Amino acid sequence: MVLHNLPLERFKVLDLTRVRSGPTAVKVLADWGADVIKIEMPPQPDQDDGYTGSRYSADFQNLHRNKRSITLNLKKEKGKQIFYHMVEQADVVVENFRPQVKFRLGIDFEKLKNVNPKLIMASISGFGQTGPYSERPGVDQIAQGMGGFMSVTGIPGQGPLRAGTAIADLTCGMNCATAILVALLQREVTNEGQWVHTSLLESQIALMDFQCARFLIENDVPVQAGNNHPKSIPTGVFPTSDGYINISAGGQNMWLRLCAGLEAELLTSVAEYKTAADRLKNRDALNEAIAGYTKTKTSQEWVDILNTNGVPCGPIYTVDQTFSDPQVQHLGIAWNMESPDLGEISVLGQPFSLSSAVASVRRHTPNIGEHTDEVLLEMGYKEEEISQLYKLEIL
Secondary structure, X not given: OOOOOOOXXXXXXXXXXXXXXXXXXXXXXXXXXXXXXXXXXXXXXXXXXXXXXXXXXXXXXXXXXXXXXEEOOOOOHHHHHHHHHHHHOOOEEEEOOOOOHHHHHOOOXXXXXXXXXXXXXXXXXXXXXXXXXXXXXXXXXXXXXXXXXXXXXXXXXXXXXXXXXXXXXXXXXXXXXXXXXHHHHHHHHHOOOEEEEEEHHHHXXXXXXHHHHHHHHHOOOOOOOOXXXXXXXXXXXXXXXXXXXXXXXXXXXXXXXXHHHHOOHHHHHOHHHOOHHHHHHOHHHHHHHHHHHHOXXXXXXXXXXXHHOOOOEEEXXXXXXXXXXXXXXXXXXXXXXXXXXXXXXXXXXXXXXXOOOOXXXXXXXXXXXOOHHHHHHHOOOOHHHHHHHHHOOOO
């Protein structure tokens, strides 16, 4: 398939990843044009990874578009030799095995850089490539707990709460993609490859950002605040006559705008609400007072009024409502994809745009080994050699 001036189309990526964090990283590269070859073990019964579901699940289809798939048994010496041959022609290898697995397979960075000194190898793990927890199995929810996120999420007194999506996996994947791109830029100067790696734990801690900064700089251990912002008041969820809305009105100017929009100027004269510090101290009473006003109109009426007044305010959608919103439709973040097995479906697109390149779905999510023959023929293998490799259970 011909690519059309996409910024990463000159790069070849070998994808050894599974589940979510690694595929998220590779998806960025694939969507922006990289030639991604997904390397999988030959078909086995019950290959569901326990998280993304079957190959035809929405999750798997969304994660693996724009890739070609080959099967290759890396546990056999001949399979490993074929992989080394692929590495010679590759720019990037991405893997998210437990740290020692790549060494047992003989595909660690030291081995691969001897094959191709310009190779960028990217590794994702649960807890880091070294250290006391490095060989532990790591998954998203464990990282959410250890990274502090669950301790600040949820209603006070109701116990820790996980996020409603795989935030550690997803941010780790995006961090890995960023690291790969940084390494590729450095390679343009040094003409040498390198090993980049991140972990679910590091990525989850980094995602905590200002909450971690509160502890590191001020020794302030953040706690659960429910739907309230821990510092900026009033910010939270408020009832309307037909549901709920989000309002964020931190800072004195925004507070005055909010009161004007609510026609609640009376609140500005209440001593307990005069300053930001006062409002933080008396947050619960203030939220209850604001709710008395917001209950008088519908969510849409308040969204219109408060946005006109320059107060950040918005509806609280279910996912179907999100994709029905005119602004979301205008942004075009849902991409259509024609699947030979599922027909026309939609997948989630990239959350950033470039002025001179447009990412899109160019390839459907492949069936396992769909491109094995195609890729090996490109590498110079003959059809009779490929047939023999199937017989030997290398492919």
